[in-house]
Amino acid sequence: MVWEPKIVGFLCNWCSYRGADLAGISRLKFAPNVKVIRVPCSARVEPAFVLKAFQSGADGVIILGCHPGDCHYSEGNYKTMRRVPLLKKMLAQLGIEDDRVALDWVSASEGEKFASVVDAMTEKVRALGPFTSNNAEELEHAKT
Amino acid sequence: MPKLKLALYWASSCGGCEIGQLQIGTKLLQLAAVADIVFWPVAIDVKYKDVEAMPDKSIDVCLFNGSIRTSEQEHMAKMLRDKSNVLISYGACACNGGIPGLANFYNRDMIFNRAYIETPSTDNAGKTMPQTSFQSPQGVLTLPEFYETVRSLAQTVDVDYFVPGCPPEERTTWLALEALIEGKLPPKGTVISNNVKAVCDDCPRKKNVKKVKSFYRTFQMVPEPETCLLEQGLICAGIATRGGCGAPCPQANMPCTGCYGAPEGVIDQGAHLLGAVASVIDSTDPDEIKSIIDNISDPAGTFYRYSLPVSLLRRAKIK
Ligand code: FES
Numbered sequence: 001m002v003w004e005p006k007i008v009g010f011l012c013n014w015c016s017y018r019g020a021d022l023a024g025i026s027r028l029k030f031a032p033n034v035k036v037i038r039v040p041c042s043a044r045v046e047p048a049f050v051l052k053a054f055q056s057g058a059d060g061v062i063i064l065g066c067h068p069g070d071c072h073y074s075e076g077n078y079k080t081m082r083r084v085p086l087l088k089k090m091l092a093q094l095g096i097e098d099d100r101v102a103l104d105w106v107s108a109s110e111g112e113k114f115a116s117v118v119d120a121m122t123e124k125v126r127a128l129g130p131f132t133s134n135n136a137e138e139l140e141h142a143k144t
Numbered sequence: 145m146p147k148l149k150l151a152l153y154w155a156s157s158c159g160g161c162e163i164g165q166l167q168i169g170t171k172l173l174q175l176a177a178v179a180d181i182v183f184w185p186v187a188i189d190v191k192y193k194d195v196e197a198m199p200d201k202s203i204d205v206c207l208f209n210g211s212i213r214t215s216e217q218e219h220m221a222k223m224l225r226d227k228s229n230v231l232i233s234y235g236a237c238a239c240n241g242g243i244p245g246l247a248n249f250y251n252r253d254m255i256f257n258r259a260y261i262e263t264p265s266t267d268n269a270g271k272t273m274p275q276t277s278f279q280s281p282q283g284v285l286t287l288p289e290f291y292e293t294v295r296s297l298a299q300t301v302d303v304d305y306f307v308p309g310c311p312p313e314e315r316t317t318w319l320a321l322e323a324l325i326e327g328k329l330p331p332k333g334t335v336i337s338n339n340v341k342a343v344c345d346d347c348p349r350k351k352n353v354k355k356v357k358s359f360y361r362t363f364q365m366v367p368e369p370e371t372c373l374l375e376q377g378l379i380c381a382g383i384a385t386r387g388g389c390g391a392p393c394p395q396a397n398m399p400c401t402g403c404y405g406a407p408e409g410v411i412d413q414g415a416h417l418l419g420a421v422a423s424v425i426d427s428t429d430p431d432e433i434k435s436i437i438d439n440i441s442d443p444a445g446t447f448y449r450y451s452l453p454v455s456l457l458r459r460a461k462i463k
Contacts (some may be wrong), residue, residue, distance in 0.1 A: 037347075045341060046410075046415065046416075046419055047412060047415035047416075047418045047419050047420075048412045048416065048456065050415075050416035051412060051415055051455070051457055052454040052456055053456060054456075054457065055456045060269065068428065078424050078428045079422070081428070081430060081433060082423065082425045082427070082433050082437075083418070083419060083423070085430075085434055085437050086418055086421065086422045086440070087418060087422075087442060089437060089440070089443050090414070090418060090443040090447065091447070093442070093443065093444035093460065094248065094249075094444055094457055094459075094460045095180065095446040095460045095461030095462060096461065130254045130460075131461075132455055132460075133459075133461055135277050143457040
């Protein structure tokens with residue numbers, strides 16, 4: 001079987017999820033690699049969610065929220081804006097490449113942007129290849 | 145009532161847990177009145193073969209400290225599991241991997257290279273590395289295998305209780321021992337501590353709105369003694385760490401480093417702390433945010449100081 005990037009997409013309910021919907025309704029063509037999880041706000045995405053995605057076999061994670069200033073909960077996406085760069089810095093130390101995690105802003109009217117963000121992310125992750133954690137090798141030693 | 149048979153063992157650890165056990169002070173006499181120590185390498189001369197000769201489940205309680213990084217430690221963990229009715233994971237290393245768990249940022253080759261070749265004080269022209277077996281004229285010499293990855297005790301064998309801390313505070317150790325002596329053990333799997341909430345719940349410092357423009361390392365500032373340390377820009381792990389210790393570190397003007405592990409309900413201590421630290425950054429400008437984050441020099445090592453092996457990813461991926 002040919003490998004295809006598996007990307008988990010956390011989309012905020014108020015903007016990006018609707019942007020994705022618009023891309024669908026408008027019959028735009030875009031990569032089918034992002035598995036969408038709808039979250040109330042981009043700030044709902046705890047750093048542990050991203051780790052959990054990688055632990056569960058994702059090759060990439062994309063977080064999409066309302067544009068700065070437009071968050072339904074006023075400040076949520078500013079929290080996300082602080083969290084993601086720190087998370088990326090930590091992930092680099094854990095051997096997870098920068099391009100495997102992305103944060104972008106997509107409004108409800110930006111179907112086109114959603115499609116292009118998804119395509120770009122898919123290509124970046126494709127270039128990196130599959131993410132396999134070292135857990136498998138570790139479990140080999142767990143002879144219990 | 146016959147006396148309890150107690151065993152204490154150390155795996156990959158520093159010996160601090162033994163100090164933790166002695167910290168109970170005169171209560172040791174209370175313990176000695178009800179328990180006999182049948183195995184304790186740090187203090188009494190009982191050999192591995194003596195333990196091997198003990199019937200299964202003949203030890204009532206085993207306090208096991210240290211994480212598992214070698215085949216010898218794994219072997220002892222399994223043996224003590226078989227011989228003991230109650231196996232207690234004692235201290236941060238056994239519970240969460242602890243400081244030795246930071247080795248999971250590297251693999252065996254990198255560690256051996258560093259320890260046996262690169263360190264400035266090492267003179268090893270022949271590049272001799274530890275072997276698991278070596279044929280000498282006198283016979284075959286063996287060493288335990290050194291694993292790629294450090295594991296917690298519960299990742300190795302079935303564990304009944306967890307006593308957190310580096311080392312566990314006296315009050316925490318006594319809470320566990322008292323439960324044993326009185327036969328009032330909590331449900332299996334319980335992390336025994338005086339508080340299930342975060343260290344902040346034990347900490348008397350005043351907490352206000354947290355807005356931080358710059359983070360500092362402990363040597364870069366003298367914190368004001370009454371305000372929350374995180375508010376002052378020190379990365380205090382209290383917010384992502386189980387309480388019960390009584391918050392001695394923040395009360396001594398030192399930030400919590402996270403030794404009691406994650407509070408109840410938190411699956412990944414490092415990720416939790418990362419979320420808390422990121423949210424106190426006082427900026428909405430991506431460039432400024434970046435420069436504030438730049439002065440956190442080792443986020444992974446800081447956030448997972450004691451818990452990398454039990455984190456979601458368990459270790460770094462090495463290319
Ligand atoms: S509601 Fe969309 S980012 Fe907060």
